Amino acid sequence: MTFKEALATLPQYILPHHFLSSMMRKVSRSENTFIKTLFITQIIKHYGVNMAESMIEDIRAFKSFNHFFTRELKPGLRPVTNEPNAIASPADGAISQAGAITDGNIFQAKGKSFTATDLLGGSAERAAPFNNGVFSTIYLAPKDYHRMHMPTTGTLREMVHVPGRLFSVNTVTANNVPGLFARNERVVAIFDTAAGPMALVMVGAIFVCSIETVWHGEVTPPSATSVQTWQYNDKPVTLNIGEELGRFNMGSTIIVLFGKDAAQWREGLIAGEVVKLGEKIGQYY
Structure with missing residues (x-):
């Protein structure tokens, strides 16, 4: 394990995982316009989310950050293989x-x-x-x-x-x-x-x-x-x-x-x- 990997990994052993996740749950489901917009825009920018694939492209239409995160795709974008077996x-x-x-x-x-x-x-x-x-x-x-x-x-x-x-x-x-x-x-x-x-x-x-x-x-x-x-x-x-x-x-x-x-x-x-x-x-x- 490198020093950089240790810094990223070892603190996780002492973090209150479920408490932090419960806090994120509240934030991610907030319908506050400022909170949801801030989170959505930052994720799109930081990770390069392709909103052209989303059923909803206008981020203002999402009720919450979680609504954005679990967004539907446009029909036909992910064809399912029809090969036998x-x-x-x-x-x-x-x-x-x-x-x-x-x-x-x-x-x-x-x-x-x-x-x-x-x-x-x-x-x-x-x-x-x-x-x-x-x-x-x-x-x-x-x-x-x-x-x-x-x-x-x-x-x-x-x-x-x-x-x-x-x-x-x-x-x-x-x-x-x-x-x-x-x-x-x-x-x-x-x-x-x-x-x-x-x-x-x-x-x-x-x-x-x-x-x-x-x-x-x-x-x-x-x-x-x-x-x-x-x-x-x-x-x-x-x-x-x-x-x-x-x-x-x-x-x-x-x-x-x-x-x-x-x-x-x-x-x-x-x-x-x-x-x-x-x-x-x-x-x-």
Whole structure:
């Protein structure tokens, strides 16, 4: 760890993550004209947000900063792959890592890994179908579209809310905080698909005010003190490839898992590659 990386990472261990995120939640949802305009204009300027893609281009029309952050795109801008057996990118972002789940371990960065069991809430039974399968981790930057969509058609079996910290999930933090994605608060959705079980893990981060799904609404906050689960066997929720499944109210990371011999990523899908919602990132068998 360099001195610069230490300055960016080590203070995060002592920050009151959830308190800061709750404050940001209030600010981001404020409808005060000065506050929302200030935040929106600064994010657009600093990160280079392409407002020509937004359904709403006039920033004065957004009710709050969060309304801007979770903005819809204009129809047709993100065509969903129609190739047979394709796996589509669930979001706009950049590949953090993509590869094999080796003996239950998922590679994070710079020699750091975490287990699928820890990532999925501590249940070895829940993680077992993904042993020796494949994973892809996609980081959403502040400029990105922040709604998530289905990588392939699936029927929801279970949702899990896993409490935890709220470290940043940027590249510097991922390189230096061990087990980052299995430490942060997250929402896990397990789907049955034509490729077998698929796990979608929506990872929270500092200043991520909430994670929502289309079938439940806001899952977090509030933050629980223990793992919570919801079963959907009696109320099946089926979503087609490309359909919206949820959103981050502020930016973060989504991780996609498939089981052994069920899928493979396309050649060249490597760390740092920019991906767009709906484009083919792999295929299932």
